Amino acid sequence: MDVSQYLEIFLDETTEHLQNLNTQILELEQDSENMDTINEIFRAAHSLKGMAGTMGYKRMQTLTHDMENVFSEVRNGSIKVKANMIDILFQCLDALEEYTANIREAGDEGTNDNEPLIKMLNDILKEKAGEGSAAGKGEQAKPADESDGRKWLEINLNSTDKMVIGEAQKQGKMVYGATIKVQESCLLKAARAFLVFKAVEELGEIIVSSPSAQDIEDERFDLDFSLILITEASVDKVIAAISNVSEIESVKAEAIDLSVMKLDDESREAEEHKESMHKEAEKSDAGTAVTPAAVQAPQAQTAAPAAKQSAAVKQSGGKPVVNRTVRVDIEKLDVLMNLVSELIIAKNSLVAASEATMVQNGGAAQSGINEQIEYLESVTTNLHESVMKVRMVPIESVVNKFPRMIRDLTKKLDKKMELYMSGEETELDRTVVDEIGDPLMHLLRNSADHGLESAEVRAQRGKPEVGSIWLDAYQDGNNVVIEVRDDGNGIDTESVKRKAIERGQITPEQALNMSEKEIIDLLFLPSFSTAEKVTDVSGRGVGLDVVKSKIEALSGEVEVKSRLGEGSTWIIRLPLTLAIIQALMVEVGGEKYAISLGSIQTIEDVMPEDIKLVQNKEVIHLRGSVIPLIRLDKELDVTSTRKPEENMTVIIVKKGDKTAGFVVDELQGQQEIVIKSMGKYIDNKCRLISGATILGDGEVALILDANALI
């Protein structure tokens, strides 16, 4: 069946489940007895398996199936959670992530069977078999004891198998269970098993085997294996045929009774999933009352039920009710956002038109229209805010993977550290959230690798042995601030200076005059690393410059505060939204430009004689600080409409810790503007301009990039 249309949903949900598993397994590591966590893990693994099966990703299904088996035993209490098990489980998650990534990129899960992982999972299960029976619990273990070698009784039948068996019995064929034990001295168990299979297949059909045929082929079984077969021949004949194979120690076979056989969890499940997961089931269904069309319909929705079902399970498990949400394509939201932008432009032009008529009529008889326009204004503002909110997602989705990362780093770097996160619920525009993950990861790795000292050094300095890294997010006005903080070594400015001189990035003379701040800024230069040795984790010198450029591409800023020996703090400041901003409209040489209000400090009236020259550059003295002047008319290649002797209007703009005064001709007031790209062809060709906007009168105004100007 064609499942490609569900690929998106599948990928989304798989990612969610994997994230969920990661979080839950981390919790399990802390509290290995927590039933809620175990149940949650089981459900997530289970849903994953169902979805992978539906989409036909066999390898993924196999792996999740084995994981699920382990969880199922954990849930039954027959396996205890151990540290090495957690490691294996994490490796499984990585493997699953790899599958997902492959599917996302190539539409195919790839060819990695991850056999070592599956083997490890099975080993866990085997361990259980011993422990379980000794402890006297563990449902599965019991029959093994009672069945005196009739291990086929343990084989779990799914509904399909059951149906096939039922069908065969109806046709008068015999169904046998058989357990074959190979001699201990046998060297080629798989080959013997193969011969057994061959002998049996001459007589009838093998329905199920335990372990699976694949496992047997790969010699993944102890000494015995079990089969369930359908044949017309008698039991004795079957036993004789099998015994003919050399190096077989014993064969037990008997006709089986369906009612004694157990249906595994999966088969109950399969009742719901069978349309998609078991095509054979579909065939037999079609033979009975169900018409093919009816089968087809539920099939089309299997991707969705997988999710629904997990939600349903959640509820029955006594968990809080799932949020009522709708999954919407981000493109649809973009369209909505564009329409809102258009509406704001239309509203702006209405405001402009009404002001124009007001001037003509001297303000009379206009109040009615004005009121309506004001009402319209408030509605559009609210609408804009609502649409913005729809696009906002908590940064949770990104930061959730970090505890796992820090856990892995703990092992890799052999340093003890703990990550404390707060403000995961802080919301940001979806587009920003998608981009922020990598920079944050770089900063965290940086803190873990360079920031935190080794245990010995920490002990010497009287710090707690376990290093701490904090990730705090919070909203601050129109910005969202994310801080990555550690109680490590801080930045050693002397060593940074030395490195920079070594690399020829600065001269020793320059180094003498550099402020702390300037030195720290050196870290953001491309390919700068102070790590003495290059590790797997960081130190390759890619990182901080990437962090900076990524954040700046999102119109954000990065700032570093550091105290040697006490730790450092990296502060990322991001705008809440990228699409609509408040701006100050100015005129330069008859042209209109917009400057983002966020970066404007004050507006000053400056007399020409107040301008001083420092190093041949124009500056002004303002409340104790010296501020360089930037004449926008010169920067923008136009001629100012003001005469040189007139007073100047200067806009004081602050970006990061840099301040400058922009000289403009006229101020036109504050306005809400919609940022538009200038088109692929000239975007980024002019550094000074960060975008364009359409004004109320339909004209285009350019948005000045204060960063580039300063």
Add this chain to the structure above:
Amino acid sequence: MEEIRIASETAQYIVIRLGQEQYGIDIRYIDNIVRMQHITRVPKLAEYLKGVINLRGEVIPIMSLRLKMGLPADEVTKSARIIIVKLEQYGTIGMIVDEVREVVTLDLETQVEKMAYDKDDKNNFIQGVGKYEGGLISLLDLNAVAQEK
């Protein structure tokens, strides 16, 4: 197969005028043709890039075909138009022309002569020459026009 071959034998071009010469622009690239309007200058761009306009809420970059092709600067007359073209590689671009004349259908086998030309040649924007009712139409290679050289 047969149908596709027949369809590809002819192509429609919009005939425009630049100075004294006639040029043809493949109609498949044309999104729109609009009258001259106020163009917002964008600083620090090449001379032939005149700025941007607002086309129904989209900001579109505008180039002067005359300047790009080394002709004297545009004199804006009533007949001047901006041809909005969409190119895979460069996005949407508006091109100022002196006049839009007509739409012609040319038979690619009998009416069009392909010109073998050097891709690196800075001044070649012509793909071929079309013969139509006694006149010659230079067929523009829009990607070459848009390319920065």
